[in-house]
Amino acid sequence: MGTPKMASATLTFPTWRRAVRSTGGSMAELHVIGQIVGGSGFPRRRLFCKWGLHAGGAWKLLSGSGSGQTQVDDPQADDVAYWCHPLDVHFATKGLQGWPKLHLQVWHQDELGRGEVLGYGFCHVPATPGCHALTCVTWRPRGTWRERLSQRFVGGGPQLRNPDAAGAAADRFRLRTEAAGIVHLQLGVVLRHFGRYGVEC
């Protein structure tokens, strides 16, 4: 899908930025500004989140980082792990297909620093300008009863070989999954020049 585009967009960033600036912003632009606030409802504490923004081929990432990893939080006050992870991303687009979406993976880090994936999820960046408080549901692959038994005692568990497939619809039918927790997001969306092209959001 649009995954490898992200790297190339970053490389050509000055040219694209100049193109957008010099034409007085002839392309529609999208700013996503906000925070990955935290995660709740997971069976463990000490959680962190890996995230990535994926968009279709018509979209270019002009500035801001399109992927990253949050801090590891061990909450004292309640059962919500707070990551407080800022997002500030600027896209330019020539088409509406492949509207950006945010892929999320929630991991648990144990006392020895070992990681274990607890949930996969994705959510689309809202198309309406303004501030949005989003909750993203997550799921994780369910193993056989043998794997689940060993997971209960030793930890670990099945994970996706290709995590990007978590956001795609094509290969889902092969999976057997179970519910995991919720990721809380606070996303602000600023659009520019969408109205000029007759796009109604």
Add this chain to the structure above:
Amino acid sequence: MAAAGSPSVFLLAVNGQIESGQFPGFDDLYCKFCFVYGQDWVPTAGLEEGISQITSKSEVAPTTLVWNFPIDITFKSTNPSGWPQIVISVYGPDFFGNDVVRGYGAVHVPFTPGRHTRTIAMFVPESTSRLQKFTSWFTGRRPEFTDPRVVAQGEGREVTRVRSQGFVTISFNVVTKDMKKLGYDVSPSDMQNPSLGL
């Protein structure tokens, strides 16, 4: 405030206050704030940093620390990228009377005009090695960020381990100027009459 024909910058005026904090188990705290923003942004008026008074809980509010500390700043920019964030850090005395950090937190200034209240989680970094944990217990000093601005950055966060232990409530009043003239839509109602903004 000249009514220029085609503006190239927009203004963001923010006022508000750091209202209160909730830090179970801690008392006598003060807070610092500073703004972190991208390279296209310039503050034109107001204070970028501040330190509040030291406040304590009381009988009327046994869980809440009230600061009521004012924020008032105006920025100008050409580009929403690098939108300002307010970074809050809270400090208080430990058992020996030394100032120790009790929480860091950050949030973006809201960009839709109007009044907004934000409650942000506050966290402190933790030592990653057992030796550091022992020495910090022994010397009574806990790890801190040398520059609180790192909590407003997304890069390099994966190496930090933190413990969240409180909340701070901030209220903002936001006014923007010329964002619509520059073609930016920040709220759904802007889109109903797109031609007006051009």
